[in-house]
Amino acid sequence: MRPLTAHIDLDALRHNYRQACRCAPEARAMAVLKANAYGHGSTACAHALADQAPAMAVACLEEGRALRDSGIACPLVLLEGFFEPCELDEIIAGHYWSVLHTHWQVDAMLEALERWPQHRVTVLVKCDSGMHRLGFAPEDVAEVCQRLTAHPGIAQTLLMTHFATADTPNSPLLTAQLATINTLRQQLDLPGCFANSPATLSVPEAHHDWVRPGVMLYGVNPLEPQHPRHGEIDQALEPVMTLESRIIAVRELKAGEPIGYGARHVTRQPTRVGVVACGYGDGYDRHAREGTPVLVDGQRVPIAGRVSMDMLTVDITALPEAGIGSRVTLWGRDVSGAVLNVSEVALWCDTIAYTLLTGILPRVPRRYHHGGTHEGLPNEAAPNGGVVGTPG
Ligand SMILES: Cc1ncc(COP(=O)(O)O)c(C=O)c1O
Incomplete structure (x- = not known):
């Protein structure tokens, strides 16, 4: 799947x-x-x-x-x-x-x-x-x-x-x-x-x-970042949606190689590129700029190259352990507990968290959980075992 x-x-x-x-x-x-x-x-x-x-x-x-x-x-x-x-x-x-x-x-x-x-x-x-x-x-x-x-x-x-x-x-x-x-x-x-x-x-x-x-x-x-209560509210709220995928392919590129449509990114040094199964056809914003963060196995790495319909590409040179199957958190809370805030991703896309969250398309299954991180938790909330393709 x-x-x-x-x-x-x-x-x-x-x-x-x-x-x-x-x-x-x-x-x-x-x-x-x-x-x-x-x-x-x-x-x-x-x-x-x-x-x-x-x-x-x-x-x-x-x-x-x-x-x-x-x-x-x-x-x-x-x-x-x-x-x-x-x-x-x-x-x-x-x-x-x-x-x-x-x-x-x-x-x-x-x-x-x-x-x-x-x-x-x-x-x-x-x-x-x-x-x-x-x-x-x-x-x-x-x-x-x-x-x-x-x-x-x-x-x-x-x-x-x-x-x-x-x-x-x-x-x-x-x-x-x-x-x-x-x-x-x-x-x-x-x-x-x-x-x-x-x-x-x-x-x-x-x-x-x-x-x-x-x-x-x-x-x-x-609240806007300059609001005096911004930090306190950040602490008080818990992310609800974690958008998660995996690396499905790895490319080892020499310096000077282009990545993706329009060759927006050209490698400056030898680079390991992870290809992630998530794209604008899922609702991930195509406006994500070069450097937009994602978490790979809980570690922040940057997007390198344009988001395409079903995939996006990230620079995993700094993560030699990462490879095919590595867990990628596009936003939300990684199983390790690391959080990538959807509002931060929104800034990189010149938009707001509202559009990213409402923009996730029915193609992406929602899986409902009670409590903490999502790994290994029973999916008791949804009637069909947890996976709901297009919830009401
Ligand atoms: C009339 C009305 N009330 C309440 C809300 C909730 O606003 P927020 O999501 O900023 O809390 C909205 C959202 O746009 C709204 O249109």
Whole structure:
């Protein structure tokens, strides 16, 4: 079998969720599992968190349905709301909590509730407090909320917003967003749901009733490196995904030899090249620069040459013991305990950890584990013995 696997440590996921709760002790934390749980497999992650998380959040009804069908019973928040009124019967009957961010959605929700006189729903009214993506203008929010709270079919209205710069220390935009949304919350006396991962970790005045941590659950530090709490958060979070493969061939090259497409890398001295079964056809970023680190048997070595569709090449000259079959960790925690942070790899690819994690394609089997390193652990979390090709 091709040796590339995304190992998912569900205990690390649970640990990171507890860290979110610890940082926002007065709030409840809805686990954000959209985009297939940031590439980790939403059904397995949802079941791992089901006894801890009082609610979970996904982008849309299709993502929510996959969780409902797998037996997840807690409230499922639809972060983009609905796209067409025809989704509403399922939303109401299925006990989803929908975000409402535009006037036609409010009209459509209230109209649909007429068909469901026995049902009462929870909605989240999204205010655009300054990010200028989704949401009602602050001056429209009171009227929208009054319409909703007056309707007998609405059980609960939460006030929601999203921050653009919560990861940046002393951000004037964050200060302005907080002032807008906290004033509204106080005026309207509604429960608030504002904080993403960085705000959960470092902005207590954003916590209120619900926080919405996403990327931190997967072990990614969401704070900018210059943030004063960056180091502390690095220590507190555990990587969840370990992308692991093996060396499948070794080339012994003289000085002056090219490696790979475009001959981007030309050897300067005699070089041992390890060919690794992982490429952009698996979702590994083709933009990985010369020198991007990987771990071979727990030791850092650099990528040499362009990433191709199914393979990439690394310089293993410094590791005479390494050869065909050597274990390669593209990111995550190696069995020896050495960690290569996905955020560090992302820097080498001029991107962010979110895109690397969500970019791992269904071609790569996910293997679910409980606890520590992944070698030799039973794969009790997944129903089919651990390997799930395209988890929900
Ligand atoms: C509306 C909303 N809430 C919460 C999150 C979680 O954000 P993060 O992954 O930064 O914690 C996201 C993610 O993009 C989002 O779009």
